[in-house]
Amino acid sequence: MSELKIYNFMGLRRIALVFSTVLLLVSAASLFGQGLVLGLDFSGGTQIEVGYEKPVDVAELRQHLKNEGFDDPVVVHFGSETDVLIRMQGQPDQGLADRLYSVLKISDEEIDLRRVDFVGPQIGEELRDKGGLGMLIALAVVMLYVAIRFQFKFSVGAVLALVHDVVITLGVFSITRLEFDLTVLAAVLAVVGYSLNDTIVVSDRIRENFRKIRKASPVEVINESLSQTLWRTINTSMTTMLVLLALFLFGGELIHNFAIALMIGVGIGTYSSIYVAATVMLAMNVDREDLIEPEEGELVDDLP
Amino acid sequence: MPNKFPLWKNLMILAVVVFAFIYAAPNLYPPDPALQLSGQSSAMQIDQAVLKKVEQALGEAQIEYFAGEADGETALIRLTDSDLQMRAKEVVQAEMGGEYIVALNLAPTTPQWLSDLGGSPMKLGLDLSGGVHFLLEVDLNAALTTRLEGDLQEVKSSLREEKIRYRSFELKGQQIIGRFRNEQQIEQATSLIRANFRDLQPQNKQGQNPLTLVLQLSDIATSQIEDNAIKQNLTSLRNRVNELGVSEPLVSRQGKNRIVVELPGVQDTAEAKRIIGKTANLEFRLEAEGRIGEVFEFRDGRSLDARLETSPVITGENVTDARASYDENGRPQVNITLDTKGGWQMGHSTRDNVGRKLGVLFIEYKTKLEKSLGSNGDMQITPVPFVEKHIISLATVQSQLGKSFRITGLDSQRESSELALLLRAGALAAPMYIVEERTIGPSLGADNIRLGVQSVTIGMAMVLLFMLVVYRGFGVLANVALTMNLLLLVGFMSLLGATLTLPGIAGIVLTVGMAVDANVLIFSRIREELAGGASVQGAISAGYDRAFVSIFDANITTLIVAVILFLIGSGPVQGFAVTLSIGILTSMFTSIVLTRGLVNAIVGGRKIDKLWI
Numbered sequence: 026m027s028e029l030k031i032y033n034f035m036g037l038r039r040i041a042l043v044f045s046t047v048l049l050l051v052s053a054a055s056l057f058g059q060g061l062v063l064g065l066d067f068s069g070g071t072q073i074e075v076g077y078e079k080p081v082d083v084a085e086l087r088q089h090l091k092n093e094g095f096d097d098p099v100v101v102h103f104g105s106e107t108d109v110l111i112r113m114q115g116q117p118d119q120g121l122a123d124r125l126y127s128v129l130k131i132s133d134e135e136i137d138l139r140r141v142d143f144v145g146p147q148i149g150e151e152l153r154d155k156g157g158l159g160m161l162i163a164l165a166v167v168m169l170y171v172a173i174r175f176q177f178k179f180s181v182g183a184v185l186a187l188v189h190d191v192v193i194t195l196g197v198f199s200i201t202r203l204e205f206d207l208t209v210l211a212a213v214l215a216v217v218g219y220s221l222n223d224t225i226v227v228s229d230r231i232r233e234n235f236r237k238i239r240k241a242s243p244v245e246v247i248n249e250s251l252s253q254t255l256w257r258t259i260n261t262s263m264t265t266m267l268v269l270l271a272l273f274l275f276g277g278e279l280i281h282n283f284a285i286a287l288m289i290g291v292g293i294g295t296y297s298s299i300y301v302a303a304t305v306m307l308a309m310n311v312d313r314e315d316l317i318e319p320e321e322g323e324l325v326d327d328l329p
Numbered sequence: 330m331p332n333k334f335p336l337w338k339n340l341m342i343l344a345v346v347v348f349a350f351i352y353a354a355p356n357l358y359p360p361d362p363a364l365q366l367s368g369q370s371s372a373m374q375i376d377q378a379v380l381k382k383v384e385q386a387l388g389e390a391q392i393e394y395f396a397g398e399a400d401g402e403t404a405l406i407r408l409t410d411s412d413l414q415m416r417a418k419e420v421v422q423a424e425m426g427g428e429y430i431v432a433l434n435l436a437p438t439t440p441q442w443l444s445d446l447g448g449s450p451m452k453l454g455l456d457l458s459g460g461v462h463f464l465l466e467v468d469l470n471a472a473l474t475t476r477l478e479g480d481l482q483e484v485k486s487s488l489r490e491e492k493i494r495y496r497s498f499e500l501k502g503q504q505i506i507g508r509f510r511n512e513q514q515i516e517q518a519t520s521l522i523r524a525n526f527r528d529l530q531p532q533n534k535q536g537q538n539p540l541t542l543v544l545q546l547s548d549i550a551t552s553q554i555e556d557n558a559i560k561q562n563l564t565s566l567r568n569r570v571n572e573l574g575v576s577e578p579l580v581s582r583q584g585k586n587r588i589v590v591e592l593p594g595v596q597d598t599a600e601a602k603r604i605i606g607k608t609a610n611l612e613f614r615l616e617a618e619g620r621i622g623e624v625f626e627f628r629d630g631r632s633l634d635a636r637l638e639t640s641p642v643i644t645g646e647n648v649t650d651a652r653a654s655y656d657e658n659g660r661p662q663v664n665i666t667l668d669t670k671g672g673w674q675m676g677h678s679t680r681d682n683v684g685r686k687l688g689v690l691f692i693e694y695k696t697k698l699e700k701s702l703g704s705n706g707d708m709q710i711t712p713v714p715f716v717e718k719h720i721i722s723l724a725t726v727q728s729q730l731g732k733s734f735r736i737t738g739l740d741s742q743r744e745s746s747e748l749a750l751l752l753r754a755g756a757l758a759a760p761m762y763i764v765e766e767r768t769i770g771p772s773l774g775a776d777n778i779r780l781g782v783q784s785v786t787i788g789m790a791m792v793l794l795f796m797l798v799v800y801r802g803f804g805v806l807a808n809v810a811l812t813m814n815l816l817l818l819v820g821f822m823s824l825l826g827a828t829l830t831l832p833g834i835a836g837i838v839l840t841v842g843m844a845v846d847a848n849v850l851i852f853s854r855i856r857e858e859l860a861g862g863a864s865v866q867g868a869i870s871a872g873y874d875r876a877f878v879s880i881f882d883a884n885i886t887t888l889i890v891a892v893i894l895f896l897i898g899s900g901p902v903q904g905f906a907v908t909l910s911i912g913i914l915t916s917m918f919t920s921i922v923l924t925r926g927l928v929n930a931i932v933g934g935r936k937i938d939k940l941w942i
Contacts, residue, residue, distance in 0.1 A: 139773040142766070170886055221890070254853075268792060274784075
């Protein structure tokens with residue numbers, strides 16, 4: 026096996042900084058400007074999914090519903106030509122789904138009621154609050170853990186990398202107007218977990234190398250660490266991307282957006298674990314001095 | 330570095346592997362579609378005779394079944410085809426009538442030896458099994474108001490009894506406000522209330538009119554009333570849901586004032602909503618003297634019919650509590666508590682009627698299925714709503730009754746607890762309304778399972794292939810670990826009774842992708858050590874040791890995120906958090922301990938020059 030090639034990752038850190046800044050600004054602008062398209066879980070309302078035997082013309086169905094006195098129903102195909110999703114937003118009301126179904130039933134062919142969701146406005150609001158709160162708690166706990174296990178500068182790097190990934194993933198959802206529902210929130214939190222996993226492995230190597238290599242500048246140490254972990258980073262991202270692709274292609278409509286959010290997150294997370302965390306550490310002048318704590322030493326492997 | 334495990338470690342690994350196989354195995358046996366038959370009252374015997382009647386009805390309707398069993402309390406009939414389940418239910422219900430509850434069920438086919446070991450298949454969430462989910466909010470303020478209204482009447486009447494005069498007494502929001510003419514009156518009233526109404530607390534605010542008495546429920550009383558309201562609603566809901574004939578319904582409290590109802594397999598939401606929101610009621614009526622009155626049957630059908638007066642003394646709304654207990658002689662009885670109004674009316678009516686009998690009438694609003702011939706000659710089954718009134722108790726009035734009294738002379742403890750249950754089920758303590766409703770049709774549930782299995786299989790196959798290509802020999806080991814990880818994950822979820830949801834399946838897929846990370850880390854390390862000139866055995870040992878720290882830190886942080894996700898999420902999302910957390914733990918075992926065991930067994934202690942990695 027040949028000698029490990031050391032890539033000069035940090036030489037590109039200014040370009041990466043510009044790249045990340047632009048992505049973050051665009052994401053933030055879109056999030057503040059037009060926000061997210063909130064799914065039923067968060068917005069409240071009623072939706073009903075039905076399966077017809079033959080392909081359905083949604084425009085015709087929409088007109089039919091309007092004629093029946095439903096205000097502004099959203100009617101879209103869901104997954105296939107025969108599946109239709111009808112949503113009534115902004116007027117959450119319990120009997121609505123039953124009335125909708127009875128109107129749809131009048132059409133001469135058999136229809137299959139696939140699902141009905143009714144979410145009251147207070148539930149949606151609570152979920153929004155809980156989701157945001159959960160995200161903040163996750164970031165805070167992670168920052169604390171990394172600060173204890175590693176060092177403060179590492180934890181700032183790790184958390185900024187996470188914020189970077191989350192904001193950009195949300196930004197992509199905002200820009201592409203993909204629907205943000207509870208499963209997507211779960212995916213974003215999973216992105217936090219994944220990206221963290223990556224960042225920690227890299228940080229771990231940086232810590233080890235700072236202790237091992239005595240005559241090298243921080244930039245050199247970081248470059249060597251990133252090069253050493255590069256294959257691991259790429260291979261793990263590859264396997265994760267493969268399974269996400271399987272979910273995206275074969276998992277069905279309900280977890281489509283879940284898979285998309287994770288794919289974006291894993292992609293961005295791979296990049297951020299190389300560039301964002303390390304760049305932040307360098308910007309905070311991370312040095313050997315930060316990590317010389319002999320009593321911390323190595324964690325003794327008591328497992329085989 | 331000999332790289333050899335002591336015997337106990339190898340045995341431990343073996344034990345875990347065996348564990349995984351055993352507890353994952355029940356998932357290989359798909360359950361049979363089945364019908365479950367039980368009686369409306371626990372006194373009913375469901376025996377071979379009943380079973381025979383059911384089997385005959387199914388035979389006539391040409392619905393294929395292959396096994397039936399009855400154990401005295403329930404009967405289970407296994408059908409060959411799940412499409413026939415609905416029709417079979419209608420046929421059996423129409424044949425057996427309203428005293429029987431017919432439920433759609435899935436009968437486990439887990440072999441006896443596996444279930445003896447505690448093995449059972451994973452539970453499926455509603456998004457996979459199909460069914461209805463309701464989230465109901467209990468209006469606790471209404472429960473408090475009802476209580477305060479009662480208290481207001483009591484306070485007024487006891488003031489009148491004590492000849493304490495007041496200008497006015499009224500309920501304003503959650504406060505009782507009394508106005509008096511002079512200081513002496515207000516002082517007398519305050520001390521009376523302090524002595525007799527512990528739950529009402531006189532409020533003293535600055536700037537309050539000195540001739541105004543403001544009463545509020547104490548915090549303890551408030552939380553007690555709220556708690557009781559939720560509990561009573563839960564009890565009533567459980568009784569009602571049982572009537573729906575759902576095999577494994579879930580009715581449980583969520584948070585301070587919400588109740589979750591999950592009904593797997595139910596498709597008719599309108600019917601479910603009607604039953605959940607329906608009001609069973611009670612009426613206490615005196616036995617009729619002479620020929621005027623109505624004749625009712627007993628609910629259990631054991632006693633003779635009785636004739637009751639046409640108008641009730643009180644109704645179920647006045648019953649605040651009913652509990653089964655024992656009298657001085659150890660015989661079962663039911664203690665009943667009424668509200669003030671009910672107690673007063675009861676006292677008034679029973680004063681002159683000691684020695685007469687008092688009956689309790691249970692009124693249910695039900696639906697029955699009627700068979701009829703349709704216009705084109707085929708049989709149609711239509712639901713017809715009807716009201717059923719049965720006597721559940723008829724007892725002699727021994728003395729004048731008041732706010733609390735008891736019904737004695739019951740035969741068994743079973744009878745007393747059932748009577749208490751029926752008395753309590755009469756009315757909801759506080760109104761409820763639906764704040765969330767999700768219905769998943771059976772076709773969507775089946776689709777979700779199919780898609781989930783498909784994506785796990787394909788994702789898994791791709792990862793296995795990838796690892797084989799990139800890490801060759803060691804890739805085989807990682808793949809063994811990955812497969813074992815999936816088995817362990819399924820085994821643990823089955824054993825813990827965790828519920829599998831669609832996002833849960835996504836969590837499994839994600840775990841599959843991320844689980845190889847630990848092995849990738851270890852193998853990369855070993856490659857590095859080899860490149861750095863270490864011996865084969867030394868490289869293996871160092872590779873595992875050094876990678877451990879990274880793996881541990883990385884997994885703990887992911888676990889933290891998964892736990893937070895579990896805490897904030899609901900239903901399906903919690904399913905995701907559960908599979909992710911269990912997956913992290915099992916993957917740490919398989920990728921670190923299991924692969925090391927395999928590596929040690931294969932190359933440990935030997936002289937090898939080159940590793941196929």
